[in-house]
Amino acid sequence: MKGRDFLDLAQEIVGVGSERHWRGAFIHAYYALLLEARDALLQWGISLPPRQAVHAEVRLRLTYSANSDVRDIGLTLDRLAQRRAWASYVLQPHSQFGSESAARNAIHEAASALASLDAIDSDPNQRATVIADIRARWP
Amino acid sequence: MAATQTIPVNITPEAASWIEELGIQDGVDKAVDAATRILAGMNHLRLAIEPTYEDDDFPYWLILECHGNRTDDEVRAAMRKWYTWRADNLPVQVGRHLIPTWIDDRERP
Numbered sequence: 001m002k003g004r005d006f007l008d009l010a011q012e013i014v015g016v017g018s019e020r021h022w023r024g025a026f027i028h029a030y031y032a033l034l035l036e037a038r039d040a041l042l043q044w045g046i047s048l049p050p051r052q053a054v055h056a057e058v059r060l061r062l063t064y065s066a067n068s069d070v071r072d073i074g075l076t077l078d079r080l081a082q083r084r085a086w087a088s089y090v091l092q093p094h095s096q097f098g099s100e101s102a103a104r105n106a107i108h109e110a111a112s113a114l115a116s117l118d119a120i121d122s123d124p125n126q127r128a129t130v131i132a133d134i135r136a137r138w139p
Numbered sequence: 140m141a142a143t144q145t146i147p148v149n150i151t152p153e154a155a156s157w158i159e160e161l162g163i164q165d166g167v168d169k170a171v172d173a174a175t176r177i178l179a180g181m182n183h184l185r186l187a188i189e190p191t192y193e194d195d196d197f198p199y200w201l202i203l204e205c206h207g208n209r210t211d212d213e214v215r216a217a218m219r220k221w222y223t224w225r226a227d228n229l230p231v232q233v234g235r236h237l238i239p240t241w242i243d244d245r246e247r248p
Binding site: 014034051053055056063064065066068071072074075078081082089094096139 | 144177182184189192193195202218223225226231243
């Protein structure tokens with residue numbers, strides 16, 4: 001199984017009709033992108049800490065990249081992380097993203113970021129530059 | 140916290156306490172100033188903490204809650220510029236704590 005399979009699950013459940021479904025969509029959209037980004041970094045030979053610290057460490061390696069496309073993936077992951085935290089743990093309504101439409105937007109953002117990640121990974125020159133930059137910042 | 144330019148900046152007591160505990164006041168001041176310069180159309184900024192629920196060494200995010208009369212999509216390009224500013228100007232040890240969020244005040248009940 002691949003991390004992006006969770007995005008399919010998010011899409012399957014977001015419109016089922018109840019709050020638990022679109023909250024679930026937020027959660028799965030976040031993990032789809034987080035896990036794909038984590039696995040890309042690991043495949044590129046970038047070491048990451050184990051377990052729970054991986055959330056912040058993946059986001060930081062992306063948002064501190066010199067590559068603007070990689071930074072944008074990180075920006076998306078920051079946004080999705082905030083929504084995931086609320087969807088999972090805060091059962092009170094959220095005025096800004098407590099809705100099915102906001103969950104659908106999150107799915108769209110994750111999909112766009114995944115497409116960008118795939119484009120970077122499939123371009124050997126760009127990928128090599130991104131890897132070198134990350135390794136320079138995190139020796 | 141004093142206003143930056145003409146944009147009011149408010150900070151919750153919990154955020155002030157967390158900033159002091161982390162020792163990152165200077166970085167926060169710079170980040171707030173950058174946000175007020177980069178995110179056009181901001182009416183006011185509120186600094187607050189949110190739990191990350193990520194069970195690592197830092198239990199909170201410091202949220203730069205940026206309020207204005209524009210949509211989230213309309214400010215996306217400016218948000219990218221703020222993230223570029225953060226990468227260029229704040230070390231990871233400081234920047235890692237800061238997440239900007241845009242609030243379209245026209246949508247608030």
